[in-house]
Every structure is written in C-alpha cells, then in structure tokens.
Amino acid sequence: MARYLLGITFEGGVVDTPMEQWKPEEIQEHLDYYRELSQELRESGELVQSEILTGPDLAKIVTSDGTTPLVTDGPFQEFKEWLAGFQLFDVESEERALEIAARLSAVPGPAGVPTQQPVQVRRVMDERISDTEGMREYLETAAGAS
C-alpha cells in the first residue's frame, strides 16, 4: 500500500480553447467524468483526499531571512506550471496509480475529445521504512536503519 499524489497543472493537454469558450454541455460532460471517477475511487477506498486550488492570481510567494518576511504576488513560474489541483490515493502499486492517472488525463474536452492533460504522479514519502516486506531483512544485514 502506498500513497500517491496525482497533480494536475494548468497545462491543458491537446486542448487550447479555454474552458470559458466550451459549450455548456461539454463542460457538463467534463465535470461529470471527474465526478463519476471520484465517486468510483472513493467507493474503492482508494481516494483519500481531493482538492482544487485557487489560481495563480491569488497566489503569494513568501521568502524570509528569519527576520523580515517578504511577501510578493508572484507568480514567478510559467502560469501553466502552477498546480491546479491534486488528489491523494492509497493504492496497492505504482501500476494502479498510473492507471488512475491515465483515466484523469483522458477527461473529455470540447467535442468529447480526451484532453490528454499531463498528470504528475508523485509518491508521498512517509515515516515508514519503505517496501515493508523484505526491507527489514536488508536493513538488518546492511547495518542500515533498522
């Protein structure tokens, strides 16, 4: 069992048209697809958390030398590179995380064409020793952290 963050940026995939210019039924289909997928993954017990972030317009960048924090509006990176939303999943394997990511990326856009939005698949680091089975043995013999 491993936890993965699947992140979506503002990179639109093969779709250039901003959503404001889609037909209402296309937006509906897009949202229904996400809703049904989330419902399914929540029922499977895999979806842990799902969040959509406000846009870069509301983002702040904070830097500090330990005395006076400096807060600026940013963004300093490309608009498209900002994280737009993320979901956390507990899955049996990386293969499963990739499978879910593929379904997220296939969300329909205008004319029902899959947007092919890039989805970042990031495994969450945890306090546990990785790969529970077998790891302990290695650590014992390798004089690693046991």
Next chain:
Amino acid sequence: MRRYGDFDLAEDAVQEALLTAATQWPRDGMPEKPRGWLVQTASRRLIDQWRSDRSRRDREERVALQELPTQETSDQDDTLTVLLMCCHPALTPASAIALTLRAVGGLTTAEIASAFLVDEATMAQRISRAKRTIKDSDEPFRVPTDDERPARLRLVLHVLYLVFNEGYTSTAGRELHRAELSGDAIRMTRMVHRLLPDDGEVAGLLGLMLLIDARRPARTTADGDLVPLAEQDRTLWNRVQIAEGAAILAGAMGRPPLGEYRIQAAIAAVHDRAARAEDTDWTQILALYGLLEQLTDNPVVTLNRAVATGMVEGPTAGLAVLDSLDEQLAGHYRLDAVRAHLLEMAGDTEGAFEHYRMAAARTTSLPEQRYLSMKAARLRQEESEPPVSE
C-alpha cells in the same frame, strides 16, 4: 551431502542442523569447529529420520490433512475460522489486512483508519468493499475445505506478517496506532500457534515477530530517529521476549513445513544473541540466507546474502554477488544502498558516496533518506578532512 546419497533427505538434515545451530548455540556455547559440528549434527538428524522411518513428506502430508478443529469447541477455534475466511484469495493484501484487524483483531474502524492514516469513512468503505468482494466471489464466506486449508493458512500467515511489518517499520511516537499493529499481529499469531502448535511455519512466524519486536526499545532515539542495528544499545533489548522467541523456534525443530518464516526467525535469533554487533556470527547468517534463497526467488534475499558474504569473505566477494542483481533490481535504491555499503567497506569512498546519494534520491521513506544522506555527507566530510582513527 554425498555421504548419504539421498539428496532431498540430506538437504533436509542440513537445514535442520543449521536451524538447530541457530537455536542451540546461545544455550550451549559455540562449538569449537562449527563446520564439523554442522556435518555431525546433520548426520545424526538424518539417522534419526531413518530410524523413525517417516519422511518429511509424510509428515507434511499429515499436517496438511489435519482436521480443522471443530467450530464448537471454543471461541478461539471460531476465531481461527474467521481468520481463515478473512484472508480470502480474492482480496488484495491491504483489504485482507483491514478486514482481519476488524473481525479478528477486535480493532474499531476508527483505530484501523488511524493506523493507516485515512479518515474513518474511507476505511469503512475499504472494509465494506472487502466484505462485498468476498460475497461476490465464486467462493463466498464459508469455512475453507480441508484441501484449501494449507494454502489458506499460508495466506493468513502472510497477512499477519504484513500487519506486523506495518507496525514495526513505522517510527514510534507520531503514529501510535500504527506502532500498536505489531502487538496486534503478535497477539493473533500467538492465538494461531496455540491452536496449531505442530505447524512449523506458524511457530516460525511467531518466533520471528518476538525476536524482531524485542529490539523495539533500542531502534529509535528520543527524537524518533532510527538507530541502525549495528549501533543499537543492545542492553535495551527485551531479553524475556528474545528468550521466548528462541524457545518457540527451538520447539518448532523438526516440525514441518520448513519455510521462510522459520529461517528468517533463525537469522533474527543469530543477530539477537550477539552481545555486541561485532560478535555477530555472519558465517551462520550467510548459510541461513543460502537456505532462504533456495525457498524463494525474492531478489532481496540475494541482496542480503551479498551483505553477509561481504562480512564473511570480504567486500569484493559481496560486490560480486550484487552483480547478479543488476538486472532484477535496476533502479532500486536498495541495490544502491548495499553497493554503497560494500564499496565503503572496500575503501572506495568516491564510489560509496555516489551510490549512497543515488539511494537517498530513490527511497520513498523519510527515515531512510535521512540515514542515507547522512552516510553520504559523512563520506564527503572524511574525504575533505585528514583521516581520523575511530
């Protein structure tokens, strides 16, 4: 081996001798010539086996055919039946774990959720889905037949082992419920052992858990950082628990099946009886990993054998064992970590640094990352400073 011509039997006898060594030496002191002693013990065991005129296979078959204790006899027997049903082949390990903890471990859904760091509703979904999967499967909730029972019991042991590891591999403090999982696993395994005292692997698993869990007080610092086995304060180990684990292991001698848990327990016993890390009997550990390798195709076992080889025959020999794993474990941080360790032993500071760094970048565990980064950083420091004798 050639002495007796019957390879299977001779091999069994050597295995028994190795395991006897792992359990007896602490009590009787180390024999002066271990190799000779092993051969002698093996021969004696082989003769015992001929005399009693019953082969391992016969005994295994008998155990496999053993009747399931009747359901009515006690609550505990009921519990075993439920355990056998929870560890259904249609379930993923994670689902079987959740269901087992709920139905047999007596944990509340909230406790299980807290152990796995999800909210209660999510865990409730997982458990009800597990139940539905079993109900919808070709073979819904029912007591496994005699034919299915041995295989199902292996699944049960696997699930209990995973529960134990979930608890053991977490660091104490922050994840209290998770750490308690080890205790739950020991409790449930103890119960199975009480009901099936003649099963060698059940005993092996219980022994393994006790021997490993005994080190808990020494394996984290006050800050929650992990302490490597070689650096642990061994006076903190739970001696009572080690003695119990060793006794269970000794009691399992000659009881089939001889499987991975019993051999792993024997390895843990060898570590546990070394008063100091440098007293560790690596020759014996190397032999036990050799045995384990014959039972499993898990490349991690070979990785462990490489380390043991490094300790017995020197780092160059250990590194040579690693070469056979390059394909199977390509890109896996463990291979890098072991290679770094052996390169460091061999005095190749630059190579060791590079592999520690790669291992740190590839692990998914924060404690491991901290540990491996620290190893790399220390090597860098040693390079830039004049050598200091330790």
